[in-house]
Amino acid sequence: xxxxxGIYGYGNLGRGIECAVNAANDMELVAVFxxxxxxxxxxxSKNVAVVNVKDVASYKDKxxxxxxxxxxxxxxxxxxxxxxxxxxxIDSFDTHAKIPEHFKLVDEEARKSNHIALISAGxxxxxxxxxxxxxxxxxxxxxxxxxxxxxxxQGHSDAIRRIKGVKDARQYTCPVQAALDAVRSGSNPELxxxxxxxxxxxxxxxxxxxxxxxxxxxxxxxxxxxxxxxTVNFISQEELNKNHSGIPHGGFVIRSxxxxxxxxxxxxxxxxLKLDSNPEFTASVITAYTRAIARLYKEGARxxxxxxxxxxxxLSPLSGExxxxxxx
Amino acid sequence: xxxxxGIYGYGNLGRGIECAVNAANDMELVAVFxxxxxxxxxxxSKNVAVVNVKDVASYKDKxxxxxxxxxxxxxxxxxxxxxxxxxxxIDSFDTHAKIPEHFKLVDEEARKSNHIALISAGxxxxxxxxxxxxxxxxxxxxxxxxxxxxxxxQGHSDAIRRIKGVKDARQYTCPVQAALDAVRSGSNPELxxxxxxxxxxxxxxxxxxxxxxxxxxxxxxxxxxxxxxxTVNFISQEELNKNHSGIPHGGFVIRSxxxxxxxxxxxxxxxxLKLDSNPEFTASVITAYTRAIARLYKEGARxxxxxxxxxxxxLSPLSGExxxxxxx
Numbered sequence: 001x002x003x004x005x006g007i008y009g010y011g012n013l014g015r016g017i018e019c020a021v022n023a024a025n026d027m028e029l030v031a032v033f034x035x036x037x038x039x040x041x042x043x044x045s046k047n048v049a050v051v052n053v054k055d056v057a058s059y060k061d062k063x064x065x066x067x068x069x070x071x072x073x074x075x076x077x078x079x080x081x082x083x084x085x086x087x088x089x090i091d092s093f094d095t096h097a098k099i100p101e102h103f104k105l106v107d108e109e110a111r112k113s114n115h116i117a118l119i120s121a122g123x124x125x126x127x128x129x130x131x132x133x134x135x136x137x138x139x140x141x142x143x144x145x146x147x148x149x150x151x152x153x154q155g156h157s158d159a160i161r162r163i164k165g166v167k168d169a170r171q172y173t174c175p176v177q178a179a180l181d182a183v184r185s186g187s188n189p190e191l192x193x194x195x196x197x198x199x200x201x202x203x204x205x206x207x208x209x210x211x212x213x214x215x216x217x218x219x220x221x222x223x224x225x226x227x228x229x230x231t232v233n234f235i236s237q238e239e240l241n242k243n244h245s246g247i248p249h250g251g252f253v254i255r256s257x258x259x260x261x262x263x264x265x266x267x268x269x270x271x272x273l274k275l276d277s278n279p280e281f282t283a284s285v286i287t288a289y290t291r292a293i294a295r296l297y298k299e300g301a302r303x304x305x306x307x308x309x310x311x312x313x314x315l316s317p318l319s320g321e322x323x324x325x326x327x328x
Numbered sequence: 329x330x331x332x333x334g335i336y337g338y339g340n341l342g343r344g345i346e347c348a349v350n351a352a353n354d355m356e357l358v359a360v361f362x363x364x365x366x367x368x369x370x371x372x373s374k375n376v377a378v379v380n381v382k383d384v385a386s387y388k389d390k391x392x393x394x395x396x397x398x399x400x401x402x403x404x405x406x407x408x409x410x411x412x413x414x415x416x417x418i419d420s421f422d423t424h425a426k427i428p429e430h431f432k433l434v435d436e437e438a439r440k441s442n443h444i445a446l447i448s449a450g451x452x453x454x455x456x457x458x459x460x461x462x463x464x465x466x467x468x469x470x471x472x473x474x475x476x477x478x479x480x481x482q483g484h485s486d487a488i489r490r491i492k493g494v495k496d497a498r499q500y501t502c503p504v505q506a507a508l509d510a511v512r513s514g515s516n517p518e519l520x521x522x523x524x525x526x527x528x529x530x531x532x533x534x535x536x537x538x539x540x541x542x543x544x545x546x547x548x549x550x551x552x553x554x555x556x557x558x559t560v561n562f563i564s565q566e567e568l569n570k571n572h573s574g575i576p577h578g579g580f581v582i583r584s585x586x587x588x589x590x591x592x593x594x595x596x597x598x599x600x601l602k603l604d605s606n607p608e609f610t611a612s613v614i615t616a617y618t619r620a621i622a623r624l625y626k627e628g629a630r631x632x633x634x635x636x637x638x639x640x641x642x643l644s645p646l647s648g649e650x651x652x653x654x655x656x
Binding site for chain 2: 016019020023024044096099100103120125127129130131132133134136137138139140141184259260261264265266267268269270271272273274275276277280281283284285288291306307308309310311312313315316317320321323324325327328
């Protein structure tokens with residue numbers, strides 16, 4: 001079975017999906033949908049249509065799963081439910097607090113139009129969520145910790161760029177090693193925001209800008225930096241381009257729990273990711289779940305799902321027999 | 329919904345199950361089945377029947393899931409298919425090479441008698457298998473590594489005890505830090521058996537035994553020790569009892585893979601366990617999967633499953649809505 005895929009939005013994530021889908025023997029990229037003028041968009045794949053979003057309905061019967069690659073702030077809240085009227089859809093909606101609301105909207109549209117949908121695929125939400133669930137189910141008596149980094153936060157980098165006098169900036173979120181060590185020791189520490197992560201900033205100033213002013217604006221910025229130990233380094237544009245152009249990320253999900261008649265036995269479950277490219281890894285997760293929902297659709301599943309609802313075997317191109325023989 | 333549970337076999341694993349089931353609000357331990365004379369067996373729970381295995385059929389309608397706590401070498405290959413005729417069953421069958429055969433036997437009996445079964449729950453096979461599958465599905469272009477330890481290997485400890493002149497022994501399997509570091513660096517090393525693990529032995533000699541003879545017997549033992557760097561420490565029975573009476577274990581599943589048009593981006597996915605009590609953690613995994621198969625049975629699922637076939641949400645006592653709001 002070949003899954004015919006559409007990509008809706010061609011930024012970093014869309015390009016990552018293109019790469020992952022082309023690498024999968026059981027998937028075929030049919031079209032890339034863009035808000036731009038199609039002739040102005042050059043994609044990496046040959047023989048794949050580039051189509052304006054206004055013509056998406058004409059692909060209704062040509063695509064098994066539409067992969068939405070827009071942003072969670074303004075794109076996905078409307079795009080995913082809207083496209084669920086025409087297609088099986090999958091997205092990487094990552095505004096954790098709004099997931100229940102997004103789920104409800106997508107579920108309604110998918111059920112009305114007899115489609116399957118999966119929201120919030122990626123690594124957090126996504127692989128990290130799975131690990132939180134598994135670890136909680138296995139060790140009900142315990143405590144969860146999630147650390148992010150070292151990695152680039154696009155939102156924090158943008159916030160710095162909005163400061164007067166800043167030409168360019170890159171912000172890394174870094175887990176605090178001492179906090180990680182304390183969690184791994186099984187001592188179940190209570191950790192403040194400041195104790196868990198630091199923020200490391202590389203800033204390029206505009207000509208004549210005041211570094212002291214910029215540094216103070218960053219360090220006192222509410223929500224983004226004020227609650228953290230923040231380091232600001234001023235560098236040249238050349239150095240930023242040379243050493244900070246990647247989009248690495250990662251993090252740790254740790255559950256520390258106890259078993260035994262008197263909770264005398266401690267256990268640590270740890271899952272970690274170290275990623276050179278945040279969007280390409282996210283795309284790889286989405287691509288595996290695309291395979292899963294295409295299969296589940298054929299089996300008759302409908303409505304909105306999350307990674308919690310998908311049996312792991314559906315993600316793999318291998319058969320149940322092959323999986324049992326090689327990976328169990 | 330309360331899941332009524334039976335425990336079949338009351339060794340370390342059975343006691344761990346008892347503890348985990350009693351800690352779960354949605355489970356009730358109905359009976360413990362033993363090959364011993366029931367009156368001779370004292371269990372930790374009050375008001376729970378202790379029953380000889382020959383009377384197990386009389387519990388056919390009183391138990392939703394029978395948890396098999398025997399060994400993989402001789403107990404489970406016959407017990408799991410046999411009991412699948414009467415009950416929904418779950419086991420921790422861990423002879424990796426024989427899983428396909430065991431699956432087939434259990435599946436046949438479960439289908440004939442209209443039951444559900446789950447085999448090979450635990451951490452390896454079990455949580456480690458899940459992580460191998462997820463990581464392979466997400467990073468198809470990559471390499472897998474599994475390390476075990478530091479932990480007690482019962483099989484290797486037994487092998488030492490069979491040597492003439494050995495009174496008692498405990499063997500720890502230890503991952504080699506340099507190998508772990510090489511894997512985490514993303515260099516995808518080819519590692520020999522000797523490069524991945526070392527074996528650390530604590531041995532109590534019988535009076536008058538020759539330590540040089542025993543040490544040589546251990547270090548040259550085929551399959552068990554000959555392919556490893558092995559350290560042998562002779563200690564007193566008191567010291568063994570004091571410092572080596574626990575059953576800790578753990579390990580690491582790492583996948584190192586690449587994405588990008590030219591595989592230019594490296595990614596490391598790592599899952600690790602650090603367990604004070606191997607049998608209690610295994611029991612905790614089995615208990616979560618017991619909840620899952622009881623639910624799946626009510627939904628109409630039949631036949632033999634593995635952890636690969638179970639959607640994660642089934643493991644948790646929380647509803648889908650609660651899970652999406654708190655863990656996604």
